[in-house]
Amino acid sequence: MTMAATTAVLWAEWTKIRTISSSMWTLTAAFFSTIGLGALLSVILGGEFDTLGAAEQAAFDPVMTSFIGMGLGQLAMITFGVLVVSSEYGTGMIRTTLAAVPQRGLLYCAKAAAAAVPGLAVGMATSVATFFVGQALLGDHGASLGDPGVLRAVTGAGVYLTLMLLFAVGVATMLRKAVLSLSVLMAYFFMIAPIFNFVPATRKVGFFFPDQAGTSVMQVVQQADGPPYGPWAGLGIMALWAAASLAGGYFALKRNDA
Numbered sequence: 001m002t003m004a005a006t007t008a009v010l011w012a013e014w015t016k017i018r019t020i021s022s023s024m025w026t027l028t029a030a031f032f033s034t035i036g037l038g039a040l041l042s043v044i045l046g047g048e049f050d051t052l053g054a055a056e057q058a059a060f061d062p063v064m065t066s067f068i069g070m071g072l073g074q075l076a077m078i079t080f081g082v083l084v085v086s087s088e089y090g091t092g093m094i095r096t097t098l099a100a101v102p103q104r105g106l107l108y109c110a111k112a113a114a115a116a117v118p119g120l121a122v123g124m125a126t127s128v129a130t131f132f133v134g135q136a137l138l139g140d141h142g143a144s145l146g147d148p149g150v151l152r153a154v155t156g157a158g159v160y161l162t163l164m165l166l167f168a169v170g171v172a173t174m175l176r177k178a179v180l181s182l183s184v185l186m187a188y189f190f191m192i193a194p195i196f197n198f199v200p201a202t203r204k205v206g207f208f209f210p211d212q213a214g215t216s217v218m219q220v221v222q223q224a225d226g227p228p229y230g231p232w233a234g235l236g237i238m239a240l241w242a243a244a245s246l247a248g249g250y251f252a253l254k255r256n257d258a
Contacts, residue, residue, distance in 0.1 A: 006106065006110070009101055009106055009107065009110045010110045010113060010114060012101075012110075013107075013110045013111045013113075013114035014114040014117075016087075016088070016114075017084055017114055017115060017118070018118075020083060020084075020087055022083055023080055023083045023084060023087070026076045026077075026079045026080040026083065027076070027077075027080055027118060027119070027122045029072075029076040030072075030073040030076035030077050030080070030122055030123075030126060030161065031073075031122055031125065031126045031129070033069060033072035033073060033076060034067075034069040034070055034072055034073035034126050034130050035069065035126065035129055035130045035133055036069065037068060037069030037071075037072055038065075038066045038067060038068055038069040038070075038130045038133065038134045039066075039069075039130075039133050039134060039137055041065055041066075041068045041069075041134075042065055042066050042133070042134040042135075042137040042138050042142075043137050045060075045065055045138070045141075046137055046138040046139055046141055046142075049138075049141045059221060059223060059224075060141070060221065061219060061220055061221035061223075062134070062135060062138050062141055062142045062143045062220075063131065063134075063135075063143055063149075063150055063153045063154075063218065063219075063220045064153075064218055064219050064220065064221070065134060065138065066130055066131055066133070066134020066135060066137075066138070067127070067130060067131070067134070067153075067157055067218045069130065070130075070157060070160070070161070070215065070218070073123075073126055073161055074161065074164050074189070074211070075186075075189075077119060077123070077161050077162075077164050077165040077168070078164060078165070078167075078168040078182075078185050078186075078189070079168075079182065080115070080119065080165060080168075081115060081119075081164075081165040081166065081167070081168030081169040081171075081172060082168050082169075082171075082172040082178055082181045082182055082185070083178065084111065084114075084115045084169060084172070085111065085169055085172035085173050085176070085181075085249075086172050086176065086177060086178035086181060087178075089176045089177065089178075090177075090178060104250075104253050104254050105250065105254070107253075108173070108249065108250050108253050111169070112166060112169050112246060115165060115166070115169055116162055116165065116166055119161065119162045119165040119166075120158065120159075120162040122161075123157075123158040123159070123160075123161035123162045123165075124155075124158035125158075126157075126158065126161065127154050127155070127157035127158040127161070128154060128158070130157075131145070131150075131153075131154045131157075143220065147220070148220070149220040149231070150220055152217065152231060152232075153217065153218045153219065153220050153231070156217030156218060156231065156232075156235050157217070157218045159217075159235065160214045160215065160217060160218070160235065160238060163210075163214060163235075163238050163239055163241075163242040164210070164211075164214070164238075164242075166242045166245070166246055167210060167238075167241055167242040167245045167246075168181070168185060168245075169245075169246065169249065170242070170244075170245025170246040170247070170248055170249035171184065171185060171245055171248075171249070172249070173248075173249030173250070173252055173253055174245075174248050174249050174252040176252075176256075189211060193206065193209050193211055193212065196209060197212060203225075204228075207227040207228065207229075208237060209241075210237070210238050210241035210242070211238075212227065212234075213227070213229075213234040213235070213237035213238050213241070214234060214235055214237070214238030215234070216229070216230075216231050216233075216234030216235070217231040217232065217234055217235040217238075218231075219231060
């Protein structure tokens with residue numbers, strides 16, 4: 001496969017993505033919902049900071065406060081990742097795509113890359129905008145980009161959203177149906193993961209789940225009951241989850257017919 005042919009496949013996959021209006025709207029939703037919820041909580045906590053106890057003030061993380069809306073951004077990124085894959089299966093166009101590009105590994109890599117590039121761009125724009133809006137609303141209780149750990153948290157937040165998108169791409173490729181993929185992912189992130197996080201007996205296991213591990217990179221103030229690893233290690237665990245999901249998607253695409 002020549003470089004020109006590879007570029008053509010990449011361009012074709014990008015064309016598919018940008019012509020699906022629903023997928024573009026999910027990226028827009030990721031941006032505005034994350035900023036909006038983060039801004040709301042920043043206003044509330046900024047006004048009530050002085051009423052907090054000494055221990056609560058010491059544990060206050062202004063950066064993580066502004067990133068509280070990442071849950072909504074994550075949901076939008078997951079939806080985007082699922083739509084990138086499932087739209088072709090839903091319309092039956094996957095048969096035409098596989099006939100045009102029989103090298104399934106190339107097709108899969110191109111599809112993942114075509115999704116990751118705009119995902120990373122939106123993820124980084126979202127994290128930067130969310131940080132500056134949140135810190136401005138926190139006023140004297142906010143942090144600056146030059147404070148220890150802040151640049152890492154802001155950069156890591158954008159990477160985290162991109163990894164979550166790729167995780168969803170892998171899951172959707174394995175399951176192929178949009179409703180099924182979203183049902184499984186939503187059930188995990190909004191039911192199973194929170195249960196593991198809040199039940200003391202399973203909390204230590206939950207630290208190694210993708211969302212819990214990945215969000216640790218956004219924390220600047222270390223919490224007493226936090227995970228037993230550092231922020232970059234947490235993002236690394238999330239990256240392993242994304243890689244495992246993508247690998248599962250590749251083998252499913254290679255083995256199954258359209």
